[in-house]
Amino acid sequence: MxxxxxxxxxxxxxxxxxxxxxxxxxxxxxxxxxxxxxxxxxxxxxxxxxxxxxxxxxxxxxxxxxxxxAPIAAPEVWAAGVTYERSKEARNYEATGGRLDATTFYDKVYEAERPEIFFKSTAARTVGPGGTVCLRSDSSWQIPEPELGLVIDRRGRIIGYTVGNDMSCRDIEGENPLYLPQAKMWRRSCSIGPAIRLADTVEDPYALDIVCRIYRGDRLAVEGSASTGQLKRRFDELVGFLLRDNEIWDGTVLLTGTCIVPPNEFTLLDGDRIEIEISGIGTLVNYVQTVERVM
Ligand code: DO4
Ligand code: MG
Missing domain, CATH: 3.10.330 (Vcp-like ATPase; Chain A, domain 2)
Incomplete structure (x- = not known):
């Protein structure tokens, strides 16, 4: 359901x-x-x-x-990071300029007890299915991050699952990790939908297929797939850290991290169409525009 x-x-x-x-x-x-x-x-x-x-x-x-x-006007959207091996590799590439032999704080957070959790969006910055997500004007390396979203209540109970897009600027984040909020949060930098699958109707949330396709005109420019089975953490572990000494509200969404990263030479362009599909939930389709075109 x-x-x-x-x-x-x-x-x-x-x-x-x-x-x-x-x-x-x-x-x-x-x-x-x-x-x-x-x-x-x-x-x-x-x-x-x-x-x-x-x-x-x-x-x-x-x-x-x-x-x-959007299936819910989420008062807040939070996101976990570096929860999949693929995300760790991609961040290391950004942070080291491709010197993959170095040990970084991304390696450390992947292994640490405490996960990376950051504030991602508010209802006003979050778009729904068919909506337009924006490109920042001061970044030249931007990607969608296809993620499973947990819809939780104020006590942290997982009520359902949705599809999320944690739009990200790889150059801003790679330049300095202290720039993370700017690499993650701007006008229309988050999308959720098209539906919420009720948690009590999902047999195994660690066996969901995630597919991402990015179209440029009629051409399929990027396609990638993964499974929530590759997640390093458990959902209750992520929710537990989000709630630790924190107050959240019914309908908060916690994005659980990306497992699909487009090739390093790829950046989103105005006019692209992003499709993110998660089995049993649906396909979230969004259109990309520069922030100037939207304002
Ligand atoms: O460390 C930065 C963000 C990581 C992230 O958003 C992800 O892994 O999905
Ligand atoms: Mg992410």
């Missing part, structure tokens, strides 16, 4: 999408209203919804035909 939000005559509608792809509009406005109802009745969210959709007829349209919104 998945949760989406879409626009109907200018109004956001919350809906459940069944395994058979039927879209059932719901009375509630956002995911956490459902979670509260399910909790109050001591039911799983998917169990509660399976009962509810019997009273809420499906619409004729499939999800692909709808004007989708």
């Amino acid at each position: 998945r949760i989406i939000r879409y626009l109907q005559q200018g109004e956001p509608i919350l809906a459940a999408v069944t395994e058979e792809q039927a879209v059932h509009p719901l009375e509630q406005r956002e995911l956490f209203e459902l979670v509260e109802k399910a909790d109050a009745e001591g039911m799983s969210v998917s169990g509660w919804l399976s009962r509810e959709i019997e009273r809420r007829p499906a619409i004729a349209d499939r999800m692909q035909a709808l004007t989708l919104l």
Whole structure:
């Protein structure tokens, strides 16, 4: 069972999408209203919804035909880093100019007990499916980072999984790690969607396939794939560090790190189309524009 939000005559509608792809509009406005109802009745969210959709007829349209919104207005998006071997290699390349024999703080954080966790985005900087992500004007080496996103409640319970894009500037980060917030956070530098797959309907979240495709015009410029099985950390470990002496809110998204990095000579350009697909969740499609074109 998945949760989406879409626009109907200018109004956001919350809906459940069944395994058979039927879209059932719901009375509630956002995911956490459902979670509260399910909790109050001591039911799983998917169990509660399976009962509810019997009273809420499906619409004729499939999800692909709808004007989708981000499935949740996440008050904050946080991100973990260097959680996959591939990410560690890519950061080492940026930081050392290709001298891969050096030991860096990326090697250290990959092995350390404490993971890298950073603040990534707010609802206003986060776009949804079909939205435009921006390129920074002061970077010439920018990439999407396809990541599994955990949708969590204020106590850190994982309610669902979504697809995320942690847009990143490799040159800014590589120049100096203290520039990380600027390499990660600017106008429309984060995207989530197209759906939230309820956690209680995922058999094994460490066996999800992630595929990233970047199109330049009609040409497939980059394609890469990986699996969440390659993740070095456990999700509850990442959530545990995020919550340590911290306050978060229902609907916070924690991106779990990238396992796909485009070739080193690649940088995103205005007009590119990014597709990130995670099995059982869906394909997040975004268009790339320079920040000047968007403002
Ligand atoms: O260390 C910088 C960021 C790492 C990151 O975003 C990732 O591994 O996905
Ligand atoms: Mg990342």
